[in-house]
Amino acid sequence: MTYWRAVDPFPLQSADHTKLAEFYARLGQGRLSTTRCAGCGRLAWPPRAFCGDCCADRFEWVDLSGEGAIQAFTVQETGLPAGFPGPRVFAIVAVDGLRIFTVILNGEAGRVAVGQRVRLRPLRVADGPTGEPRWLPAFAPA
Amino acid sequence: MSASRGVALVGAGVCKFGVRRASFRELIWEAGKACFDAVPGLRPRDLEGLVVGSVLPERTAFQSHIASLAAEALGIRPSALSARTEHMCASGTVGIRYAYAFIAAGLADLVMVLGVEKLNQPSGEEAILNMGTGVDREWEAAFGLTAPPCFALAAQRHMMRYGTTEEQLALVGVKNHTHAARNPNAHFQKGATLDQVLCSRMISSPLRLFMCSPITDGAAAVVLASAERARDLTDRPVWIRGTGQALDGFQLSSLPDDLARWPALERAAQAAYRMAGVGPRDVDVAEVHDCFAIAELIAYEELGFCDQGEAGPFIAARRSDDGGDVVVNPRGGLIGCGHPLGATGVAQAAEIFLQLRGQAGPRQVPDAAIGLTHNNSGMGEHVVMIYGREPA
Numbered sequence: 001m002t003y004w005r006a007v008d009p010f011p012l013q014s015a016d017h018t019k020l021a022e023f024y025a026r027l028g029q030g031r032l033s034t035t036r037c038a039g040c041g042r043l044a045w046p047p048r049a050f051c052g053d054c055c056a057d058r059f060e061w062v063d064l065s066g067e068g069a070i071q072a073f074t075v076q077e078t079g080l081p082a083g084f085p086g087p088r089v090f091a092i093v094a095v096d097g098l099r100i101f102t103v104i105l106n107g108e109a110g111r112v113a114v115g116q117r118v119r120l121r122p123l124r125v126a127d128g129p130t131g132e133p134r135w136l137p138a139f140a141p142a
Numbered sequence: 143m144s145a146s147r148g149v150a151l152v153g154a155g156v157c158k159f160g161v162r163r164a165s166f167r168e169l170i171w172e173a174g175k176a177c178f179d180a181v182p183g184l185r186p187r188d189l190e191g192l193v194v195g196s197v198l199p200e201r202t203a204f205q206s207h208i209a210s211l212a213a214e215a216l217g218i219r220p221s222a223l224s225a226r227t228e229h230m231c232a233s234g235t236v237g238i239r240y241a242y243a244f245i246a247a248g249l250a251d252l253v254m255v256l257g258v259e260k261l262n263q264p265s266g267e268e269a270i271l272n273m274g275t276g277v278d279r280e281w282e283a284a285f286g287l288t289a290p291p292c293f294a295l296a297a298q299r300h301m302m303r304y305g306t307t308e309e310q311l312a313l314v315g316v317k318n319h320t321h322a323a324r325n326p327n328a329h330f331q332k333g334a335t336l337d338q339v340l341c342s343r344m345i346s347s348p349l350r351l352f353m354c355s356p357i358t359d360g361a362a363a364v365v366l367a368s369a370e371r372a373r374d375l376t377d378r379p380v381w382i383r384g385t386g387q388a389l390d391g392f393q394l395s396s397l398p399d400d401l402a403r404w405p406a407l408e409r410a411a412q413a414a415y416r417m418a419g420v421g422p423r424d425v426d427v428a429e430v431h432d433c434f435a436i437a438e439l440i441a442y443e444e445l446g447f448c449d450q451g452e453a454g455p456f457i458a459a460r461r462s463d464d465g466g467d468v469v470v471n472p473r474g475g476l477i478g479c480g481h482p483l484g485a486t487g488v489a490q491a492a493e494i495f496l497q498l499r500g501q502a503g504p505r506q507v508p509d510a511a512i513g514l515t516h517n518n519s520g521m522g523e524h525v526v527m528i529y530g531r532e533p534a
Binding site: 007009010011045046071072073074075076077078079080081082083084088090092098099100101102103114125136138 | 267268282283287294302346394399
């Protein structure tokens with residue numbers, strides 16, 4: 001029974017499914033990137049193919065440093081969705097002036113702190129429908 | 143902004159909230175029946191419109207096309223308005239705003255708004271996963287994010303910035319569970335002590351189980367009427383005096399830096415107060431969106447019931463409880479009654495309807511004349527309604 005596809009929570013990341021596939025390709029190589037609007041120069045997070053400020057639909061890819069500091073966090077211990085083990089550290093991380101929502105991997109829950117330095121640690125999740133790897137932009141203590 | 147015609151609630155009905163042994167359609171029947179029973183002389187075929195607030199029926203009941211399903215189930219034959227509203231947890235109140243606008247504009251005279259959600263299927267595990275569809279799939283839900291950690295981030299921030307304590311958060315749970323014990327339709331009816339709340343299991347720090355709303359099935363309905371039809375149907379209509387809606391952002395990383403401030407709620411409230419011609423001190427009873435304890439505290443501040451950062455002391459001094467400045471969540475709120483997403487905003491309106499008519503029984507706020515509802519979808523999207531015993 002292939003019913004599980006109906007509850008697949010991960011985005012479809014290949015070029016067949018999204019014009020932002022470049023983000024995931026770079027992420028798989030350990031690079032954190034995003035889009036810069038070719039119209040007004042605004043650096044976006046998350047990457048976007050349309051600028052809500054100037055309405056341009058042209059953009060270029062920019063690599064970010066991949067390092068930042070935790071601005072806010074919480075540790076979820078119970079009540080996580082099926083397939084997501086706890087405890088899980090959710091955080092907002094400031095990277096190169098952007099605010100990125102993410103999870104902190106390998107952080108001992110009691111030792112995570114606001115201001116803590118973290119670094120990109122791409123998280124491999126379940127493969128896509130045609131077997132290609134899928135990645136999420138997670139972070140770990142620097 | 144001013145409306146061209148007066149609009150009032152003339153009837154309301156709510157079904158028993160909880161983990162229900164009843165189908166999606168059966169919940170619609172129960173709330174519809176309760177609402178029609180409350181308005182003698184009103185028959186389903188008299189209604190010109192039906193708006194249905196519902197969030198997840200595609201995932202939980204494998205059913206879309208909800209407005210028509212509900213109209214047929216209830217014997218309503220819409221001639222002016224038939225629509226579903228989906229705006230996550232605020233779907234019900236957004237539906238009321240649609241019906242209000244239709245009637246105020248003269249496009250209809252009599253419209254039912256029904257909210258319904260059957261969350262506890264196909265399985266408990268999937269119910270929680272399904273709730274993640276309300277946050278951004280690509281950038282948030284894929285990490286396993288659902289609502290509790292979002293609001294936990296705001297709670298952490300409020301504690302850090304204002305010194306709000308875990309005990310003050312717990313008092314929201316104590317108050318709303320205690321209130322729910324007076325409401326036979328509430329999910330929980332055993333009340334709760336401060337110790338029970340503080341010792342309940344941690345969900346997402348600092349939010350413990352009794353500071354969180356549960357996963358609940360339920361439905362609620364109200365009937366809105368033009369002034370003329372309202373006076374035909376009842377001698378105690380409850381008037382819609384003001385309404386406001388505002389949005390700051392969808393993703394967590396799009397919200398203002400300071401998660402302890404919800405500017406969109408302040409803007410929605412100011413719009414509603416201006417339109418109603420009243421201020422926060424005039425509100426006798428309020429149903430606010432306490433999906434998590436921190437939400438109720440921040441709502442006190444953004445609605446103007448107290449100053450910025452003062453919500454902790456405000457609840458500790460019982461100023462939001464019986465006999466206080468404003469009684470907040472007399473039916474038990476989302477924490478005590480449960481939170482059947484699409485039904486919540488409609489159930490809030492139903493409670494204010496009863497309160498302003500003096501029909502709320504053991505939870506009646508004495509002589510309530512002005513009531514407010516606040517319904518949000520996440521931390522960045524807010525809807526406020528203000529109701530009055532007298533028209534504006």
